Amino acid sequence: MKPSTLDHFLVGLSQQEYDLICNRLEREPNWLELSMFGVMWSEHCSYKNSRRLLKTLPVTGTHILQGPGENAGVVDIGEGLAVVMKVESHNHPSAVEPYQGAATGVGGIIRDIFTMGARPVALLNSLRFGELDNSRTRYLFENVVKGIGDYGNCMGIPTVGGEVYFDGHYRGNPLVNAMCAGVMRHEDIKYARASGSGNPVMLVGAATGRDGMGGAAFASVELTRESQERKSAVQVGDPFMEKLLLEACLELFKTDAVVAIQDLGAAGLTSSCCEMASRGNSGIAIDVLKVPRREENMTAVEVMLSESQERMLVVVGRGREKEVSKIFDKWGLHGTVIGEVTDDCLLTILEGSQVVAKLPARLLADEAPMFTRSSRKPEYIEEKTVFEMVEVAGGDMNSLLARLLQRPSIASKEWVYEQYDYMVRTGTVTGPGSDAAVIGLREAKKAIAFTIDGNSSYCYLDPFKGSAIAVAEAARNLVCSGAKPLAITDGLNFGSPEREEIFWQFEESIAGIAEACRVLETPVISGNVSFYNETEEGAIFPTPIIGMLGLIEDVSKTVRSHFKNEGDVIVLLGENTVELGGSEYLKMMAGDTLGKCPNIDLERERLLHTLCLEAINERLLTSAHDCSEGGLAIALAECCFFEGIGADITLRDTLRADALLFGEAQSRIVVSLDNSKLTRLEELSDNLDFPIEIIGRVGGDSLKIRIGGNEVISSPVREMEKHWREAVKCAVEY
Amino acid sequence: MKTAIIVFPGSNCDLDAFNAILQCGGEAEYVWHMERELEGFDAVILPGGFSYGDYLRCGAIARFSPIMEAVKKFADSGRPVLGICNGFQILTEAGLLPGTLLRNKNLKFICKGTFLKVESTCTPFTSMIEKGRILKIPVAHGDGNYFVDNSTLKDLEENNQIVFRYSSPNGDTSSLFNPNGSISNIAGVSNLRGNVLGMMPHPERVVNVLTGGTDGSFIFRSLFSMLEGVIASEAVNS
Numbered sequence: 001m002k003p004s005t006l007d008h009f010l011v012g013l014s015q016q017e018y019d020l021i022c023n024r025l026e027r028e029p030n031w032l033e034l035s036m037f038g039v040m041w042s043e044h045c046s047y048k049n050s051r052r053l054l055k056t057l058p059v060t061g062t063h064i065l066q067g068p069g070e071n072a073g074v075v076d077i078g079e080g081l082a083v084v085m086k087v088e089s090h091n092h093p094s095a096v097e098p099y100q101g102a103a104t105g106v107g108g109i110i111r112d113i114f115t116m117g118a119r120p121v122a123l124l125n126s127l128r129f130g131e132l133d134n135s136r137t138r139y140l141f142e143n144v145v146k147g148i149g150d151y152g153n154c155m156g157i158p159t160v161g162g163e164v165y166f167d168g169h170y171r172g173n174p175l176v177n178a179m180c181a182g183v184m185r186h187e188d189i190k191y192a193r194a195s196g197s198g199n200p201v202m203l204v205g206a207a208t209g210r211d212g213m214g215g216a217a218f219a220s221v222e223l224t225r226e227s228q229e230r231k232s233a234v235q236v237g238d239p240f241m242e243k244l245l246l247e248a249c250l251e252l253f254k255t256d257a258v259v260a261i262q263d264l265g266a267a268g269l270t271s272s273c274c275e276m277a278s279r280g281n282s283g284i285a286i287d288v289l290k291v292p293r294r295e296e297n298m299t300a301v302e303v304m305l306s307e308s309q310e311r312m313l314v315v316v317g318r319g320r321e322k323e324v325s326k327i328f329d330k331w332g333l334h335g336t337v338i339g340e341v342t343d344d345c346l347l348t349i350l351e352g353s354q355v356v357a358k359l360p361a362r363l364l365a366d367e368a369p370m371f372t373r374s375s376r377k378p379e380y381i382e383e384k385t386v387f388e389m390v391e392v393a394g395g396d397m398n399s400l401l402a403r404l405l406q407r408p409s410i411a412s413k414e415w416v417y418e419q420y421d422y423m424v425r426t427g428t429v430t431g432p433g434s435d436a437a438v439i440g441l442r443e444a445k446k447a448i449a450f451t452i453d454g455n456s457s458y459c460y461l462d463p464f465k466g467s468a469i470a471v472a473e474a475a476r477n478l479v480c481s482g483a484k485p486l487a488i489t490d491g492l493n494f495g496s497p498e499r500e501e502i503f504w505q506f507e508e509s510i511a512g513i514a515e516a517c518r519v520l521e522t523p524v525i526s527g528n529v530s531f532y533n534e535t536e537e538g539a540i541f542p543t544p545i546i547g548m549l550g551l552i553e554d555v556s557k558t559v560r561s562h563f564k565n566e567g568d569v570i571v572l573l574g575e576n577t578v579e580l581g582g583s584e585y586l587k588m589m590a591g592d593t594l595g596k597c598p599n600i601d602l603e604r605e606r607l608l609h610t611l612c613l614e615a616i617n618e619r620l621l622t623s624a625h626d627c628s629e630g631g632l633a634i635a636l637a638e639c640c641f642f643e644g645i646g647a648d649i650t651l652r653d654t655l656r657a658d659a660l661l662f663g664e665a666q667s668r669i670v671v672s673l674d675n676s677k678l679t680r681l682e683e684l685s686d687n688l689d690f691p692i693e694i695i696g697r698v699g700g701d702s703l704k705i706r707i708g709g710n711e712v713i714s715s716p717v718r719e720m721e722k723h724w725r726e727a728v729k730c731a732v733e734y
Numbered sequence: 735m736k737t738a739i740i741v742f743p744g745s746n747c748d749l750d751a752f753n754a755i756l757q758c759g760g761e762a763e764y765v766w767h768m769e770r771e772l773e774g775f776d777a778v779i780l781p782g783g784f785s786y787g788d789y790l791r792c793g794a795i796a797r798f799s800p801i802m803e804a805v806k807k808f809a810d811s812g813r814p815v816l817g818i819c820n821g822f823q824i825l826t827e828a829g830l831l832p833g834t835l836l837r838n839k840n841l842k843f844i845c846k847g848t849f850l851k852v853e854s855t856c857t858p859f860t861s862m863i864e865k866g867r868i869l870k871i872p873v874a875h876g877d878g879n880y881f882v883d884n885s886t887l888k889d890l891e892e893n894n895q896i897v898f899r900y901s902s903p904n905g906d907t908s909s910l911f912n913p914n915g916s917i918s919n920i921a922g923v924s925n926l927r928g929n930v931l932g933m934m935p936h937p938e939r940v941v942n943v944l945t946g947g948t949d950g951s952f953i954f955r956s957l958f959s960m961l962e963g964v965i966a967s968e969a970v971n972s
Contacts, residue, residue, distance in 0.1 A: 149843050154784040156746025240744050240787025332743055419843045421874040423939050426750045440944055555944060
């Protein structure tokens with residue numbers, strides 16, 4: 001099986017990469033070996049275009065137990081407890097087969113969490129689609145949501161939060177980023193580091209088939225018309241099998257029989273074997289004939305590259321096989337010994353007694369050549385940002401507000417999250433629909449909070465600021481629930497890194513995330529890079545997604561976003577400035593993403609968080625809600641929903657009315673509180689020298705907003721809420 | 735006073751049922767589906783989830799689990815059995831409750847808070863609740879559309895077997911407040927004797943003010959108080 005001189009192109013390697021392989025091996029690789037290099041050195045597995053830049057992200061902190069490099073990151077939350085968290089994209093598969101693509105995205109990220117030894121307790125997701133006026137988009141949207149729901153629901157892990165945005169730039173290339181978090185005790189952490197020469201290597205879970213062949217390589221090129229025919233590159237999910245695997249693994253971890261464990265994701269057996277060997281500074285030898293299969297006549301290449309789901313590779317202590325098998329048998333699973341750990345640092349593949357591949361594990365797993373791509377600021381930026389919008393003369397603000405509330409990107413996502421079980425495990429203190437999801441912990445009176453966030457319109461106009469805002473806003477969401485932000489996981493979705501303009505977006509975005517994470521002290525503990533998100537119509541908006549973990553020391557102090565008590569004072573923390581660039585309002589009026597990205601002052605943002613957290617910690621606030629897409633008016637309207645209480649607002653700013661109502665100036669939070677707590681809040685604000693302003697009172701059944709003596713908004717809450725709740729359902733179903 | 739929580743492969747509300755029993759002052763123990771005995775238990779809960787992945791049909795495979803013989807005997811002896819969500823589906827498949835559960839009318843999974851009107855207090859699970867009371871208990875299912883033929887429906891009504899109906903917060907049981915298309919807004923039914931109850935909504939999810947309310951505890955407290963009565967009378971008789 002000698003490869004021809006051109007075969008490296010078939011597996012996606014460049015001439016330069018092929019030469020390097022020959023050089024390092026001091027021979028030509030055979031076809032199986034070449035195929036393994038093809039997947040391991042693909043962008044998806046090797047991060048060859050991003051790794052240099054990713055190294056500039058802050059990844060350490062006193063509370064970080066495990067940063068990037070393992071299956072997921074781990075954060076200390078005190079009292080011996082730790083949270084494991086990661087986000088991962090499944091964009092390409094979802095573009096081709098939305099139901100299975102999204103479902104297996106969820107399945108993959110769940111495995112990453114319990115592989116670390118943690119019980120998964122929360123799922124979140126971040127989705128991007130084209131506008132809903134298109135039947136293909138509606139098909140993608142409906143099936144992605146169903147795929148996510150069916151997998152998570154069956155697993156019994158609550159899907160507690162997420163975000164969905166719609167923009168034409170995602171029409172042919174939707175984004176599906178799934179995030180999972182788990183909880184464990186510090187001492188229960190498991191690593192994917194194979195060690196102990198002679199220890200058996202077991203494969204557990206589903207049998208291996210031809211599904212998902214070369215999925216990693218498929219995800220490392222642009223989507224084309226032909227991609228739609230590549231459904232064989234999409235894996236098929238079986239959440240029931242994964243539920244059995246989850247329970248079996250957690251039961252197995254209670255014994256000390258497990259030396260190392262890793263799930264089989266992209267590049268299947270190839271990646272799990274070589275990564276586990278490389279991390280453990282050892283080798284692994286396996287026999288492909290021992291791998292249980294679900295299809296006949298599979299070749300060694302097919303076995304090694306299959307991305308069949310719901311499989312785990314486990315290294316167990318020698319002599320413990322029976323004990324381990326007993327646990328798997330209980331759960332109706334079959335654990336098969338397929339090989340053993342060696343001390344030669346090689347990945348050896350046998351087919352019966354014949355050696356069919358022999359490669360240095362580290363070369364395959366970690367030594368793909370790194371690229372430094374050249375970058376160039378795209379020309380569109382000047383074009384789009386010089387735009388200045390004339391004020392809508394005498395615009396009817398009530399109808400503008402009503403229209404904005406019905407924009408699918410702003411409207412309630414109830415149609416989506418009602419398809420997700422967000423309550424199972426009964427830890428959900430705050431589910432979807434508030435600023436952050438809050439999960440109470442049975443083990444302590446603490447709660448953990450999660451959010452996932454990203455505004456790609458801002459990133460399109462200014463990827464540095466837009467990405468910094470994504471981090472700032474995620475932190476702000478957590479702060480509104482009373483949680484102190486601790487760490488992030490980042491899902492970086494971009495077009496082709498081989499294009500200079502795209503690589504520039506990527507560089508700027510990383511720099512923005514790094515800066516915000518440093519100032520807000522939220523290191524990056526895990527993440528995912530997804531390049532090549534483009535079709536013949538062009539690239540997606542640069543879309544960094546920030547998943548963030550926060551901690552509430554006393555769960556009874558949790559705050560939600562909506563008004564609760566008639567008569568409460570409404571206070572704006574922060575200041576109103578004119579920021580219409582990149583806003584949903586401007587997009588609605590002009591039909592395009594235009595203007596300058598809103599400004600962000602990270603030091604001020606930090607003060608805002610300190611103020612809000614201190615106020616919540618002293619139990620001053622009844623509600624807290626972040627001002628984001630749609631601006632102050634949308635934030636106030638959202639505060640009125642759920643309890644159905646109105647508000648009477650008077651704004652003294654002298655800005656143009658549309659900017660004041662719908663502009664998206666950063667670092668603002670709307671809070672409500674009892675009048676008796678106001679003095680203390682003002683003291684806190686003075687101490688921090690952070691501006692606050694009393695803007696109104698909770699009460700009545702309408703939202704009324706006056707600017708300079710004129711009533712510009714007067715809308716019944718019930719009516720607004722109906723529009724806001726039903727918009728997405730109407731757009732999808734009618 | 736010990737409640738058995740049956741665990742099938744794919745059960746995922748077993749933990750919640752276990753915790754709810756504890757939270758309401760009872761004692762609970764997990765029983766793996768391969769067991770064949772229910773000795774020493776005073777009540778049985780079949781929890782929600784996706785037994786066998788809901789493959790073939792919800793509950794259709796779980797009813798063949800070894801433990802189900804024991805559950806049948808337990809039910810036949812008149813002792814209390816509660817099936818929640820997937821547990822309800824298993825009980826109908828096992829023939830312990832009438833009717834069947836079809837796909838939701840909108841063909842989607844539905845997770846949300848619903849209001850239930852208590853229609854019968856002749857079960858051990860509702861004996862302490864006043865008739866007509868409205869309970870706020872959430873649903874989370876894809877196949878909760880309860881169906882029986884018209885003559886069975888008539889029997890259920892006549893025999894007081896309809897235990898809960900979906901309603902408005904004020905007790906209006908019109909189709910406007912029916913989340914899944916269930917016939918006659920039925921959310922829970924009992925067997926003729928009243929000791930076996932199946933319900934799609936999840937009472938075990940609402941036993942804590944921090945996480946959604948406490949209306950579910952009425953059901954578990956009713957059960958405990960009935961069991962205490964039984965234990966007390968057994969003590970007197972012996």
